[in-house]
Amino acid sequence: MKRLLITRRHPERVIKAARALFDVTLRDRIDPLSTDEARAALSDHDAVLPTLGDAFSEEVFAVVGRPRATILANFGVGYNHIDVESARLHGVTVTNTPGAVTDATADIAMTLILMSARRAGEGERMLRAGQWTGWNPMQLLGMHVTGKTVGMVGMGRIGQAIARRCHYGFGMKVIYANRSEKHMEFPAEQMAQHELARHADIVVVAVPGGRETHHLIGAGFLSSMQRHAHFINISRGDVVDETALIAALEEGRIGGAGLDVYEHEPDVPERLRRLENTVLLPHLGTAALDVREAMGMMAIENLRAHLEGREPPNKV
Structure with missing residues (x-):
């Protein structure tokens, strides 16, 4: 045998x-x-x-x-x-x-989108620390997701599953950056990656890992994003220049981030772990x-x- x-x-x-x-x-x-x-x-x-x-x-x-x-x-x-x-x-x-893995990974992406945009991680930490003093009209104001523009970097099987959830579930406009044009049952506009960064309220990275996509997302892309926009990564950690992402989050140049993968797993930088405007999951995509x-x-x-x-x- x-x-x-x-x-x-x-x-x-x-x-x-x-x-x-x-x-x-x-x-x-x-x-x-x-x-x-x-x-x-x-x-x-x-x-x-x-x-x-x-x-x-x-x-x-x-x-x-x-x-x-x-x-x-x-x-x-x-x-x-x-x-x-x-x-x-x-x-x-x-x-x-x-x-x-397609649907499970897409579901985790939606979890991160909602948690990051609605500041759910911050809210839970506040409550668990005994710091919640009760509801008030200005408490933890986040970004309303319904009707926003989601920008997909990568429109393969997983990217399309995420975009489908965003369009049909939350009425989002879908834009995407991909090497080839994709034809789907819902409207989606293809554009260059730097253009996508400027127009998206939520950016989701869904590309394969490897040499071709190493640090695909760097300081230039992040600086093009809108200040209120949220960045979501469910692909591979080294697709993103983690140092550049941390700097953008520390300086408030983007609204927040939801991450399920990291550049040097399982090591997650302390600077990233300290940030309140992040949701950090331990690679739960298919869990x-x-x-x-x-x-x-x-x-x-x-x-x-x-x-x-x-x-x-x-x-x-």
Whole structure:
């Protein structure tokens, strides 16, 4: 029986399905693989089911040479922690789990939009600290979301799901910046990224991670945003120049931010944690049992196809 390494604990349904196909080694820890562990994973197993943070870099592949593992069935839609080109050159197939994460991630984006615009995080902190003295007409005045303009940076599957919620649920005007034009069942205007920054009341970043999008959002983009506008990131942390974002928030140059991802996870700068005009979630995008099960089963189906000599359905 082929050997499979699963790098983190997954729902029991997923582990059971994996054990029906493979001799499974379960690394029952929550931290990402170290460089030495990544090398060993490729050398000692026929397949690996990695996830966020498990770095399979060009250097790792170079040291291993021709690995025993022939597939990295990534758990998650984002795979910027894997050097896909190096994997291909070393005979390793890479797959991911798109689709299963779309609605859950879009829901978290809406959570962040509402919490940031309506200052919900500030309000909860005030109440828990025993500082709430009762309702008054000027208390924690936020931004009314209904009817505002949402600017989507990235209009793929997840971006469209967020925009759809904004349009149909809150009557928002949708504008977007994307490499290609998209045709949807609701009105949406494509424009250049810097133009989007100037027109949006809410900016949502929904692009893939990787070299092409590293620091896509920097000081220039943030300085173009309206002072009342809110910035939401549910993509990857390094898509945003975190230092520039912190400066914009500290100086009040934008209205606020809602973040589920960070540039150097799990490290979140103290300067960011101190800010009242931010909502900070611990990467909860897909944190629902049924969603994680769906992601895991999609990864298992990719492994099954590869094991049977078929093209995996979600090859990247």
